[in-house]
């Protein structure tokens with residue numbers, strides 16, 4: 001009985017030993033698991049680093065086999081500008097690869113991996129080890145070798161007075177916010193099929209998304225050869241949109257060995273199988289005359305978080321700070337600066353022009369039959385994309401130098417640096433002022449201006465700066481919403497004579513893409529004629545119709561920019577249009593086939609979409625956004641904005657962040673901002689005034705009355721055309737210090 005229940009000393013010892021053994025075994029198992037996990041993660045990185053080296057080898061091979069297109073192919077300047085972007089590309093590639101390897105090895109999804117504490121811990125540890133070693137380390141010959149810390153920011157002289165060139169230390173707690181070469185933040189998380197980097201597919205299992213070119217043909221083709229005129233703005237408004245776009249975002253693409261441009265189609269027909277490509281298939285009967293449209297994927301940012309899918313980089317400063325005038329790196333600004341605080345110019349017989357970019361890889365192709373044509377250099381590499389854009393680069397370069405001259409007479413003791421910094425600060429402020437005071441008023445309805453706090457003060461200083469607001473350009477804004485401007489491009493460009501009637505050199509727009517001829521011809525004597533054209537002719541309407549130059553002959557080749565925009569959205573993992581509507585708190589369909597509820601999309605294209613998409617929840621953001629009724633039309637008020645509700649919401653949020661998340665917002669008090677008297681001067685500035693002061697305004701030259709111009713226009717176009725009938729309308733962007741035409745006044749004129 002009882003006695004037998006008692007264990008002997010010996011027995012007790014054995015039991016304890018067994019327990020200890022078991023415990024040890026358990027510990028060992030745990031250790032083993034951790035080791036396994038560590039091994040797993042380390043192996044994934046090992047394989048991927050090797051894979052990256054093979055990827056580089058493969059690129060060499062592609063080059064040797066001539067699959068990279070033409071021999072001696074140009075380098076991609078958009079990316080090659082900085083060693084830093086090359087490093088980001090490498091790290092981004094390896095991180096994506098490691099995530100995909102872990103998914104394959106464990107059978108878990110990316111989110112499951114993220115939620116597995118053991119794996120997540122190992123992931124962090126391994127990255128730290130790799131970063132401490134040399135594998136993921138940033139090298140030092142880059143123009144920006146590493147992120148600046150808050151402490152380092154405080155050591156910068158004038159950190160509270162002037163912006164840094166690359167935008168670091170704008171936010172003193174998060175110095176990298178809005179800086180060049182940082183990851184683009186998102187309003188909504190990314191969506192990829194494999195969680196990491198493959199484009200999304202239909203929400204209906206097993207179904208695909210429609211082909212981008214097929215979508216474009218169905219809904220973005222022009223009904224006729226002629227552009228539909230914008231009812232209230234000149235073509236200059238389109239140009240301003242692009243100019244601003246080039247101030248705030250540039251998304252680098254993947255490049256090959258030594259920054260070589262990658263080709264994804266052989267002779268426009270055979271797609272090249274490589275991870276860098278997402279070439280767009282084109283129907284053999286398509287008017288493009290090719291079956292494979294070039295599309296190189298954007299480079300992956302270094303997305304260190306285990307749960308993150310592919311992210312993309314912004315290669316320039318997100319802030320509206322004039323970086324397209326000055327550059328976003330120290331080497332860029334150094335190449336642009338001249339003595340005395342000025343910017344370099346090319347002296348030409350008929351006024352200063354932008355300096356020449358003689359490097360081989362400038363994004364510019366001269367036709368070759370005009371000896372005074374040349375490729376221009378500015379703070380953004382896209383300056384030569386089209387002559388209208390170039391003219392804005394030119395006028396702000398001239399304005400900088402003009403301001404330096406003015407400052408010098410008032411402050412003869414200032415150093416070159418001081419003159420440069422002050423002029424740069426004023427130019428940045430002017431660009432912010434024109435964007436919010438003149439341009440945004442065209443883009444939005446007033447409700448949006450109020451809702452997102454985009455209105456400007458007429459007196460006093462702003463205290464809206466919010467240091468918790470990330471001003472970084474977001475993916476949905478850059479990849480879809482701000483691209484609405486592609487619809488405003490006219491199919492032709494021309495020079496206009498001083499009589500406001502004679503058009504010369506009428507040219508199809510595609511011919512002028514990447515070719516600055518129309519701007520720089522005859523030693524600058526055409527500049528005025530080009531500006532005269534842009535400030536009097538109306539823009540094309542921002543609607544679902546795109547000109548041939550954009551949709552069939554981009555850069556005078558078989559490229560369709562709307563197809564690229566759709567494909568870029570998928571490349572960047574943009575959630576679908578209906579997800580964005582929900583995010584914006586707008587009505588959204590519930591069922592997959594709830595097409596009839598979507599009355600905010602124009603009826604005809606809605607039917608066409610229904611034939612192409614398997615579900616309403618598949619619609620690409622760019623497609624849905626462009627096809628929406630404009631906000632004013634939705635409320636029965638006519639077409640007085642450029643965008644509908646969804647783009648309005650995305651643009652509104654972003655422009656709010658750019659205003660209230662910018663420590664150097666121009667309406668702030670000193671030291672970040674200006675004195676009361678200086679601010680008062682900046683508030684009076686209009687784009688037309690800037691053109692005027694720099695001898696680039698038609699009105700200054702001719703001293704004609706507005707009414708006169710308007711009569712000439714009516715004569716030229718006949719009275720069936722709704723061009724420039726009203727005096728006030730011609731005021732837009734013309735030489736005047738008065739306020740730019742506002743939506744309100746347009747409504748008032750009706």
Ligand code: HEM
Pocket residue numbers: 238239240241242245249250251252385386477478479482483484485486488489513561564565568
């Ligand atoms: C003739 C005029 C224009 C041309 C030839 C042009 C051409 C292009 C091209 C080729 C891209 C890259 C497409 C891709 O592969 O993803 C692009 C991107 C873009 N465009 Fe335009 N564009 C023009 C005007 C405009 C205008 C007027 C706006 C805005 C109002 C605009 C906004 C944008 C934006 C935001 C991007 C994305 C930039 C980035 O993230 O790198 N563009 N454009």
Ligand SMILES: [Ca+2]
Pocket residue numbers: 247248316317318319320321322323324
């Ligand atoms: Ca910028």
